[in-house]
Amino acid sequence: MQLFFFNDTATTEIYTEQIVGSVRCVQETANIPISDECLARWLELKKDHKLRYVIYRVEGEKEVVVDAIGERELTWNDFLENLIKTEPRFIVFDLPFKKNDGIQTEKIIFINWCPQSVPVRVKMVHSSTKDSLKKKMDGIAKEVQATALDDLDFEEVRRLVL
Numbered sequence: 001m002q003l004f005f006f007n008d009t010a011t012t013e014i015y016t017e018q019i020v021g022s023v024r025c026v027q028e029t030a031n032i033p034i035s036d037e038c039l040a041r042w043l044e045l046k047k048d049h050k051l052r053y054v055i056y057r058v059e060g061e062k063e064v065v066v067d068a069i070g071e072r073e074l075t076w077n078d079f080l081e082n083l084i085k086t087e088p089r090f091i092v093f094d095l096p097f098k099k100n101d102g103i104q105t106e107k108i109i110f111i112n113w114c115p116q117s118v119p120v121r122v123k124m125v126h127s128s129t130k131d132s133l134k135k136k137m138d139g140i141a142k143e144v145q146a147t148a149l150d151d152l153d154f155e156e157v158r159r160l161v162l
Helices: 009-029 036-046 076-082 120-135 154-161
Strands: 051-059 063-071 089-098 104-113 142-146
Touching: 036 051, 036 063, 036 089, 051 076, 051 120, 063 076, 063 120, 076 089, 076 154, 089 120, 089 154, 104 120, 104 154, 142 154
Parallel strands: 104 142
Antiparallel strands: 051 063, 051 089, 089 104
């Protein structure tokens, strides 16, 4: 933590408000509700095995909603094509892969996609919402943090899951 000292009251008040405002933002957004559709789509992926992936987003700092779904026959590359690269998203993905011994398997992963270029306030809202969404989803094998497309390389993700 860095401490800054300012000689004038106006500058001190501006920085204090920015810090307090940021803390207030996190406190207010920590209770963003999750839509019923989010949970319904999660169950379609997990229990019914009807979907390959579900992409979620925070809509207007008011609710977590479904942004997109991927049908079962879609691939990792299809998912990457559908992912909005400039905005944060949460993704659950039923990842099919071969283990090192050659056996085909699947594991559900949770991807926290938050590009580095996203403004700080948006990152804070996204970050403070992640845990409340993830708590509603039992059965996730691994969480992947991604801030750049390189973090979503299939082989890298597969290695994380093994």
